[in-house]
Amino acid sequence: MLFCPYCANNLTIGDGDDTxxxxxxxxxxxxxxxxxxxxxxxxxxxxxxxxDVLGGDEAWANVDQxxxxxxxxxxxxxxxxRQLQIRSADEPMTTFYKCVGCSWQWREN
Incomplete structure (x- = not known):
């Protein structure tokens, strides 16, 4: 994608009038x-x-048990x-769990 150096609009491909x-x-x-x-x-x-997508360790701070x-x-x-919307908006939210004892993570099936 190229932009005009004068007005910053997108340039389109076309035929020149004089060439x-x-x-x-x-x-x-x-x-x-x-x-x-x-x-x-x-x-x-x-x-x-x-x-990076699910938030890492900081995402588990201040969550309920x-x-x-x-x-x-x-x-x-x-x-x-914690619950995340990982599918489209008309689908229910997905619940993710993290064990208090062993820190194993899983999601609700």
Missing amino acids: PDKCWICPTCPYKWIITQQISMRTHLSRKQVD TDIDCPKCDDSRRAYF
Whole structure:
């Protein structure tokens, strides 16, 4: 995506009035730039880590506790919980749990 250096609008591709060549044209001002070579740029984005998406350790600060059995340790009957909207808005929220005893994390099925 290229922008006009004078008015900062998006440039579109079109035919020049005085030349048969293709050129970048500003739709709001008379700026034109003749295309002489192919321009291509590619940016590879890195994937976010799961902790970045779900908030990491700070997300568990100041959350409520509830009575629920831990599926891993069977020792503790208490767990922290929080709810996130991870699907579309018309779907119910997903409840995430973290065991008070062993810090095992799971979500409600």
